[in-house]
Amino acid sequence: MENKIKVEDFYRLKNVSGMDISPDEQKVVYVEQKVDKEKDKTTSNIFLVDLKAENITQLTFSGKDRSPVFSPDGSRIAFISSREKKSKIWILPLAGGEAWSVPTKQSVSGPLIWTPDGENIIYNADVFSNDRDNWTPYPGAPEYDRERLIKIADKPHSDKDDSDEKKENAVKVVTRFDYKRDGLGFYGDVRSQIFITPVPHKFDPDVKPEGEQITSGDFDHSSPTLSPCGKYIIVSGRRTENADLEQKSDLWLWDIEAKQPHLIYDAPGPTYSPSWSPCGNYLAFLGHNNIEGASTSTHLWIANINTFMDMLKKAQHPKPLTEKDVQNVTAKIDRTVRGPKGWRGDKLVFLMLDRGAGCVYEVEPKAQPRAILAARDRSIANLKVANDNIVYVYTTPVKPDEIYVYDGNEEKQISNLNTRYTEEVSLGKWEEFTYKSDDGENIDGWVIYPPEFDDSQKYPMVLLVHGGPHSAYGPSFMFLAQAIAAQGYVVLYTNPRGSETYGQQFACVIDKNWGDRDYADVLAGVDALVARGFIDTDKMFMHGWSYGGYMACWISTQTDRFKAICAGASVTNMLSGYGTSDITLADEYEYGGKPWSDYAHLIKHSPIGHVENVTTPVMLMHGENDLRVSVAQTEEFYIALKRLGKEAIMVRYPNEFHGPSRPIHRLDRLERLVSWFNYYRG
Numbered sequence: 001m002e003n004k005i006k007v008e009d010f011y012r013l014k015n016v017s018g019m020d021i022s023p024d025e026q027k028v029v030y031v032e033q034k035v036d037k038e039k040d041k042t043t044s045n046i047f048l049v050d051l052k053a054e055n056i057t058q059l060t061f062s063g064k065d066r067s068p069v070f071s072p073d074g075s076r077i078a079f080i081s082s083r084e085k086k087s088k089i090w091i092l093p094l095a096g097g098e099a100w101s102v103p104t105k106q107s108v109s110g111p112l113i114w115t116p117d118g119e120n121i122i123y124n125a126d127v128f129s130n131d132r133d134n135w136t137p138y139p140g141a142p143e144y145d146r147e148r149l150i151k152i153a154d155k156p157h158s159d160k161d162d163s164d165e166k167k168e169n170a171v172k173v174v175t176r177f178d179y180k181r182d183g184l185g186f187y188g189d190v191r192s193q194i195f196i197t198p199v200p201h202k203f204d205p206d207v208k209p210e211g212e213q214i215t216s217g218d219f220d221h222s223s224p225t226l227s228p229c230g231k232y233i234i235v236s237g238r239r240t241e242n243a244d245l246e247q248k249s250d251l252w253l254w255d256i257e258a259k260q261p262h263l264i265y266d267a268p269g270p271t272y273s274p275s276w277s278p279c280g281n282y283l284a285f286l287g288h289n290n291i292e293g294a295s296t297s298t299h300l301w302i303a304n305i306n307t308f309m310d311m312l313k314k315a316q317h318p319k320p321l322t323e324k325d326v327q328n329v330t331a332k333i334d335r336t337v338r339g340p341k342g343w344r345g346d347k348l349v350f351l352m353l354d355r356g357a358g359c360v361y362e363v364e365p366k367a368q369p370r371a372i373l374a375a376r377d378r379s380i381a382n383l384k385v386a387n388d389n390i391v392y393v394y395t396t397p398v399k400p401d402e403i404y405v406y407d408g409n410e411e412k413q414i415s416n417l418n419t420r421y422t423e424e425v426s427l428g429k430w431e432e433f434t435y436k437s438d439d440g441e442n443i444d445g446w447v448i449y450p451p452e453f454d455d456s457q458k459y460p461m462v463l464l465v466h467g468g469p470h471s472a473y474g475p476s477f478m479f480l481a482q483a484i485a486a487q488g489y490v491v492l493y494t495n496p497r498g499s500e501t502y503g504q505q506f507a508c509v510i511d512k513n514w515g516d517r518d519y520a521d522v523l524a525g526v527d528a529l530v531a532r533g534f535i536d537t538d539k540m541f542m543h544g545w546s547y548g549g550y551m552a553c554w555i556s557t558q559t560d561r562f563k564a565i566c567a568g569a570s571v572t573n574m575l576s577g578y579g580t581s582d583i584t585l586a587d588e589y590e591y592g593g594k595p596w597s598d599y600a601h602l603i604k605h606s607p608i609g610h611v612e613n614v615t616t617p618v619m620l621m622h623g624e625n626d627l628r629v630s631v632a633q634t635e636e637f638y639i640a641l642k643r644l645g646k647e648a649i650m651v652r653y654p655n656e657f658h659g660p661s662r663p664i665h666r667l668d669r670l671e672r673l674v675s676w677f678n679y680y681r682g
Contacts (some may be wrong), residue, residue: 342385356474467546496521512592623656
């Protein structure tokens with residue numbers, strides 16, 4: 001069949017990365033992402049849907065625009081753009097005219113929040129936050145270091161390039177425990193702060209850069225929410241002396257005018273995405289109590305903040321709320337909650353993940369949540385909530401991103417991002433595949449069949465394992481699976497124990513014990529599919545990335561059932577990998593110890609400790625700038641395999657973090673993976 005999916009078809013797919021709905025609920029703006037093959041870049045532009053006229057208009061064309069949000073009166077759209085290199089706030093009048101930028105000294109990051117009067121915008125920015133005159137990088141630092149490092153910190157991250165290091169002294173000085181982030185690089189000496197800037201009603205070339213800092217101190221602040229009156233913000237803040245070594249963030253209230261912080265919630269763990277109710281009485285937020293460390297499920301919490309606010313307004317000093325003062329409204333459901341969320345009066349609408357599927361729920365304070373949109377045959381993401389309508393991204397294993405609106409009675413598709421593509425290609429049919437593991441536990445999986453599947457024939461199989469380990473597959477579109485199926489493979493992907501969206505116990509059972517229960521669950525899925533009679537057991541293959549890469553390498557040391565394996569960004573040595581990741585504390589909990597006290601345990605659960613057992617050809621892929629899992633992890637396993645005379649290939653992607661971002665590298669990964677399997681398939 002000529003219209004099967006091809007690997008290079010990923011150039012044709014479009015995704016939605018952000019949305020907003022107008023105050024009158026008649027318009028929707030969204031960001032369309034697609035790959036520009038010639039420029040080898042992913043572009044993002046803003047589009048407008050008129051729900052009444054049922055037409056779509058492209059608003060921006062720079063390819064560098066994101067995070068659109070309507071002004072309170074709906075006449076303007078604010079968005080972030082890096083079209084002038086530094087990320088800035090841009091304003092687009094919907095009545096007509098060109099977009100123009102709001103001058104700020106800082107490079108802006110989201111989210112953007114309009115004040116109720118439409119006169120100001122609140123935003124995040126990373127800035128140097130120490131005393132510039134008296135700060136010392138560390139005791140005994142050279143005298144020139146202070147000015148040099150401040151200069152580096154003041155330069156927006158997007159403005160930095162390799163040529164800077166050739167022109168000047170760009171030596172990195174590290175004094176913090178938490179000093180880098182995959183996808184971003186090294187922090188240097190900056191902190192995330194909240195700013196507010198006035199927004200002129202029309203472009204004025206004489207306006208000077210502004211941006212008044214609200215939060216302060218050598219601490220990180222994020223996720224601002226604005227009070228209905230516009231006088232206060234509540235942010236997620238890490239304002240303790242040892243914040244880098246603590247797995248928690250509190251909620252802080254700031255008086256915008258007085259710039260005075262007040263601790264409103266003393267959290268037992270991480271808290272983020274606070275949301276103030278329109279009536280001002282309630283505060284909702286996401287977070288958890290750290291009861292299972294990094295594996296603790298995220299829940300939705302609601303607090304009544306009336307008393308706190310009354311005392312604050314009377315110039316008293318209210319005590320912060322603690323866990324006993326707030327309600328975990330999703331505790332009984334025991335599922336993973338995701339943002340975004342929005343209020344409809346005193347009702348809160350939010351996104352919850354249940355058995356891999358994104359579902360929409362609604363809850364009132366002191367009540368139990370109820371499902372609004374929940375089904376096993378699709379998944380929902382990018383939720384935006386208004387009084388009468390909910391807008392979201394809808395996807396299934398045979399339907400890439402499309403935007404839908406739900407008015408309480410029916411769902412309606414309002415975009416056509418990928419409709420033409422799916423009409424022109426033959427997609428593999430899919431099936432939800434629930435099976436029992438060896439101990440009787442039900443495990444969910446999904447199967448993508450080749451387009452011309454005939455169950456009387458035998459087919460090669462590819463097993464995919466997700467990353468995380470606490471992420472999850474679901475009934476959503478996965479181009480990788482469809483592209484492999486189009487090559488004539490049956491594709492299986494599952495949610496073994498360790499996956500989120502199945503409750504706390506299901507997620508944390510693998511902690512400190514990788515390669516045991518999860519491994520058994522994965523292979524039980526293979527056995528269950530083989531039992532159906534259409535899998536050629538001599539032609540089974542396996543691929544995974546990150547934790548999935550770990551499982552790929554682990555499987556290579558435990559069984560010879562697979563004809564060939566491809567592992568990406570793999571954890572292969574928990575002992576030597578300690579401290580090389582940007583999430584060391586999470587890894588410490590997940591792996592089950594520290595190298596100076598638990599080295600035997602770490603090696604036992606590492607593929608490198610069993611590498612002599614490998615008989616399967618292994619291809620190893622890795623980004624050379626990976627700050628989540630060091631490329632050294634792949635190097636160790638590769639060299640061990642070669643030293644032992646095993647068949648191994650190492651593929652290195654230059655200037656890439658944990659996953660390939662350049663389109664040419666993403667395409668290479670797909671083509672190389674398929675070619676590797678096709679060769680051993682024969």
